[in-house]
Amino acid sequence: METKIGLEIHCQLTGAKSKLFCSCSCEYRGKEANSNICPTCAGLPGTLPLLSRRAVELAGMISAALGCTVPEEIAFYRKNYFYPDLPKNFQLTQYNAYGITSMGVDGIMQYGDGKSARIRRVQLEEDPGRLVYEGSMETSPYALIDYNRAGVPLVEIVTEPDFADPKDVRLFLDKVTSLIEHLGVCDTRLEGSVRCDANVSVGGGNRVEIKNVSSFADVEKALRYEITRQNSMASRDIEIKSETRHWDDARKLTKESRTKEEEQDYRYFPEPDVPSIVLGSEFPSLVSRSMPELPDKRKERFISKHGLSPHVAQVLIDNKELADFFETAMSAHYLPREIANWIVNDLMGFVDEQQKEERSILAGLKVTPGHIAELARLVDEGTINRSIAQQVLAQAVKTGEMPSQVVRKTHSSRIDDSDELGRVVDSVFKAEQSAVQDAKSNANAANFLLGKVMAATKGRADPKAALELIHKKLAEQS
Amino acid sequence: MELFRLDAMQVADGIKKREFSAEEYIQQLLERIDRVEPKVNAFITINRKEAIDKARSIDKKVRDGEPVGPLAGVAVSVKDNICVKGIRTTCASKMLENYVPPYSATVVIRLDDAGAIVIGKANLDEFAMGTTTEFSKHGATRNPWDISRVPGGSSGGSAASVASLECAVSLGSDTGGSVRCPASFCSVIGIKPTYGLVSRYGLVSYANSLEQIGPAGRTVADVTAVMNAIAGSDRNDHTTLDMKPDYSSRVPDRRFRIGIVKEFLSGADPEVAKVVYNAADILTKQGCKCEEVSLGSVEYALASYYTIAMAEASSNLARYDNVRYGFEMSSEGYEWNSYYAKVRSNFGEEVKRRIIVGSYVLSSGYYGKYYLKAQQVRSILKQELKSLFKTYDLLMGPTMPILPFKMGEKIDDPIKMYLVDIDTVVANLAGTPAISIPGGFSGGLPVGLQLMADEFQEQTMLDAASLFESVTHVQRSPDL
Numbered sequence: 016m017e018t019k020i021g022l023e024i025h026c027q028l029t030g031a032k033s034k035l036f037c038s039c040s041c042e043y044r045g046k047e048a049n050s051n052i053c054p055t056c057a058g059l060p061g062t063l064p065l066l067s068r069r070a071v072e073l074a075g076m077i078s079a080a081l082g083c084t085v086p087e088e089i090a091f092y093r094k095n096y097f098y099p100d101l102p103k104n105f106q107l108t109q110y111n112a113y114g115i116t117s118m119g120v121d122g123i124m125q126y127g128d129g130k131s132a133r134i135r136r137v138q139l140e141e142d143p144g145r146l147v148y149e150g151s152m153e154t155s156p157y158a159l160i161d162y163n164r165a166g167v168p169l170v171e172i173v174t175e176p177d178f179a180d181p182k183d184v185r186l187f188l189d190k191v192t193s194l195i196e197h198l199g200v201c202d203t204r205l206e207g208s209v210r211c212d213a214n215v216s217v218g219g220g221n222r223v224e225i226k227n228v229s230s231f232a233d234v235e236k237a238l239r240y241e242i243t244r245q246n247s248m249a250s251r252d253i254e255i256k257s258e259t260r261h262w263d264d265a266r267k268l269t270k271e272s273r274t275k276e277e278e279q280d281y282r283y284f285p286e287p288d289v290p291s292i293v294l295g296s297e298f299p300s301l302v303s304r305s306m307p308e309l310p311d312k313r314k315e316r317f318i319s320k321h322g323l324s325p326h327v328a329q330v331l332i333d334n335k336e337l338a339d340f341f342e343t344a345m346s347a348h349y350l351p352r353e354i355a356n357w358i359v360n361d362l363m364g365f366v367d368e369q370q371k372e373e374r375s376i377l378a379g380l381k382v383t384p385g386h387i388a389e390l391a392r393l394v395d396e397g398t399i400n401r402s403i404a405q406q407v408l409a410q411a412v413k414t415g416e417m418p419s420q421v422v423r424k425t426h427s428s429r430i431d432d433s434d435e436l437g438r439v440v441d442s443v444f445k446a447e448q449s450a451v452q453d454a455k456s457n458a459n460a461a462n463f464l465l466g467k468v469m470a471a472t473k474g475r476a477d478p479k480a481a482l483e484l485i486h487k488k489l490a491e492q493s
Numbered sequence: 494m495e496l497f498r499l500d501a502m503q504v505a506d507g508i509k510k511r512e513f514s515a516e517e518y519i520q521q522l523l524e525r526i527d528r529v530e531p532k533v534n535a536f537i538t539i540n541r542k543e544a545i546d547k548a549r550s551i552d553k554k555v556r557d558g559e560p561v562g563p564l565a566g567v568a569v570s571v572k573d574n575i576c577v578k579g580i581r582t583t584c585a586s587k588m589l590e591n592y593v594p595p596y597s598a599t600v601v602i603r604l605d606d607a608g609a610i611v612i613g614k615a616n617l618d619e620f621a622m623g624t625t626t627e628f629s630k631h632g633a634t635r636n637p638w639d640i641s642r643v644p645g646g647s648s649g650g651s652a653a654s655v656a657s658l659e660c661a662v663s664l665g666s667d668t669g670g671s672v673r674c675p676a677s678f679c680s681v682i683g684i685k686p687t688y689g690l691v692s693r694y695g696l697v698s699y700a701n702s703l704e705q706i707g708p709a710g711r712t713v714a715d716v717t718a719v720m721n722a723i724a725g726s727d728r729n730d731h732t733t734l735d736m737k738p739d740y741s742s743r744v745p746d747r748r749f750r751i752g753i754v755k756e757f758l759s760g761a762d763p764e765v766a767k768v769v770y771n772a773a774d775i776l777t778k779q780g781c782k783c784e785e786v787s788l789g790s791v792e793y794a795l796a797s798y799y800t801i802a803m804a805e806a807s808s809n810l811a812r813y814d815n816v817r818y819g820f821e822m823s824s825e826g827y828e829w830n831s832y833y834a835k836v837r838s839n840f841g842e843e844v845k846r847r848i849i850v851g852s853y854v855l856s857s858g859y860y861g862k863y864y865l866k867a868q869q870v871r872s873i874l875k876q877e878l879k880s881l882f883k884t885y886d887l888l889m890g891p892t893m894p895i896l897p898f899k900m901g902e903k904i905d906d907p908i909k910m911y912l913v914d915i916d917t918v919v920a921n922l923a924g925t926p927a928i929s930i931p932g933g934f935s936g937g938l939p940v941g942l943q944l945m946a947d948e949f950q951e952q953t954m955l956d957a958a959s960l961f962e963s964v965t966h967v968q969r970s971p972d973l
Contacts (some may be wrong), residue, residue, distance in 0.1 A: 054596050058812050060589065060697040061576045061598060063730050095808050095855075099829055104811035113865070158829075160816070282855035284804060284864060287702035290732055 016218035016249060018242055020184055021176035023212040024191060025169050027142060028073045030200040034166035035141050036064035036107065036289075043163035044205060048147075056166035058102030063288045066091075070168040071118070071292065073200040074139040075302040077170050078119025080194055080309055081134045085299045089139075090116035090291040095282040099160050100143040108140035108171075110283045116291070118170070125311070126190040130183060133175040142167040170200075176214070181238035184213070188231045189333045192374065193310045196335035204375040213238055217245045221257035225269055228262045230372045237262045241269050313338060321351035330359045336376055344384035344391070353391040361405060362387065365412045381415030382408075390418040398422065403474050433484075436468075436476055440484045443467045454489055461485055497525040498970075501567040501661035501715040505608070508566040511555060515548035515566030515610070522568050522612060526659045529973050532640050535654035537573045537583055537631045538614040544568070547610045562608030563718055568660040569604055572651050573614040574621050575664055575706065576695040577601050580611070584697050585629035586619045587839040588813040590820040598695020599730065600664060600706050600723040607722040612660050615650030619841045620810065621671055621699045623647045624913055627904050628843045635900065636678060638939060638971045642897040645675030651709045652679040656970050661710065662719050666696055668704035669798050670892070670917025673929035676709050677892035677941020680931040680969055682716050682958065683709045685917075687948045688924035689734040691720075692727030698809040700802035701732075703921040711969040713930075713959045717742035720951065738951065744963045745956040749886040751776060752786035757890030757916045757943075765891045768933040768940040772961065773889065779960060786885065790877050791919060793870045798918035799911060800854050800867035807851025810844065813837065846907060875923045882947035887957055890916055892929040892941035916943060926951050930958045931967035 037055035055062040092110035109117035122134030144165035148155035195201045216222045260269040317328040331338045454460035496518045576594035618628040626634040626649025634649040636642040637657040644653040648665025652675030665672040667685035676683025684707040708719035725737035773783040815836040854863035903910045920927035932942030946954040
């Protein structure tokens, strides 16, 4: 049956520095509850919203980067509903029912290999405060309200239901995340700075919203669960209700919302205190000009200028931190393919999934771009072979020592001295006499001898040189 | 000398010339307040200690030869929906019974900088919703000219305190006539400035797109001085325009083309109409050209006004949920939705009525039918006014179509009550300025004359008011 998935991505504009309608900081994390507030974001009587120009510019960048049309004039609407995390009991947002007022509409974004998804709209709005419970929401005897987050600028990206496969959703989300990282609009490493709700329908049935998904990996899991659930219901001719379901992180399933979310009437109307903002016809081009290099361009450059494979380039680009790491390492020693391979194939092995989810891949590692650049150089110059290099990297990851230091300390540099290698080969020949006899008639047995040489030197021998010596010695003996 | 009788300009002048001290003046006013408040009830809070402290600091500056500002020592009452830091701002509502704002409104800061002294917080209809100042948790304010009658509203405390000589000038807010109506009923001057001329930062919102803070005073010179102190752009209010005006209250040489609005007079009490026609005669004698004009869309003004005002109010008042500030009521044992319901049942009847109607007109399916239509009327009205102001400098009519009525007379009939706002709501819908000036009396009751000008033409309005004031002697304060 046909599956249709649409997404609502919320991204905090931490790059705007201030809240959307007052000068309080975006940095609410780790602060004492209700200390990051002022009369305006606390919604005190008589206060008026003062729109942050910076937030509008950043939201404009996101719209432009998602290929949206940016209108010449934008406006804000009040979305009215009662909830304790809303200081004014309405949220300032944008609304397109009575004419386009949002930051962007009708965009399209390519992702994966030749896939694309349409963007319905990009809008700017205020984040609500946070409710804090003791334990879970269901069992907590109280709810505490922290307004530190209230008013932080939030961009909502709404896609058309253009996805059929949860895997594609994941690819798309990775791309969007990389895009906002490259734009510098959002520090995606901060907890809760990027959130995603999804809606799913199968076989043209009712749409189900999935909320409360905390990570992108879980978006994929939640969608898989939900599609299976809906398909199995459909196959038994049970009608799928149009509803909002919550992702249960512990049990890895979606469940009916405890509170019945009836069809809410938000009584939208234009915010009288924020006059409509004339961006002008120049705004999109001004914004585009001030935008940094975007992931697609960067990937193209990695491939065409530095000779990376599309796959390796993609892995680097999907996380701006990694792409930056690569570029810094490359500027130390221009060995782009060597460096890229070390990052993508080896270094990533030391990063656990949790860290990847949190977009802070390199935070726990003691390895800098300098480490990888040096490692690549040591390999490139033939000082160490690949398997040794892997051990060196493992050590460097643990201690933060430079690769050259590790090599020196463990005497793991390659045995260049042919006399020394000759002595090792002699001793192996002495110990493995039957293998030596075999080797004279069977080429594979020579490899066994090589293995013994490598073991005896703890891998420090140059396998090519050692094999040559073995063949030479076999020839002498026959 | 009875210092409390002095106009604002006389007070500032006398203090600067050291004819009397600001402290003596404030002391006399506080005594006056104690004497007349039992009859008038114009104040919710009297700011005794701080007023005297400020007076002393002004006296010290005068002695030290430091500058003290154009309103030095002048006592001003501030409507209790305008925030003054550290003084409770109740909006005459149970919902804000204990609310003490941590900041001052821009207008209050500007008046303070000009040397004025906040003597107290003036009574109003709850959240400025009303035409009589009867809907106050702190009891009704009474008309000082006849304490059995209403003083008008919603800034009834402001106008009554000025007419009762409890202060020299006052700040009110005008959403649909709330400064002009009580000015008319109390025989003082009241201004509704052009939308965007005066900062609303610190004014507790009732209907944001309609309202402006405006002064009430006993002379044109006094309200002009207050306008000069408070008007001009404010970076805390994005709806203010980038300007800093400087108005004059000199009697002008210029004579005006005045349109007498037919629709304003046809629905008015004949006694009221008589005063307006008499005023037109006076102005004609002075060389002004007065002729009758028609403002056809007035017919739809009230419906448009109440639709927009109530829609905005329903959203503005949503924040009063007693979670962050408000009054004593434990939340123990409530689920939050039921707590909200319980808390919000403490709004007064009129406020509840407006929240409910406002929510209805915004609800899905009705938005186009009511709110959008009201906005269309608004733009038609604007255009119609714009074209009239091509021919006329000013439009004139009564401020209120009726004389001050008895307390309780209309309180149970909201529609009857809304109808008397017919002449004032036009300026709020159009965003244009209007002034109410004492026009005369009928049977001992004041009649206000309303002058309307094109946007930002406050000076034209003040000029005509000065001219009228210079050739008439309409009493501004009764014997109490």
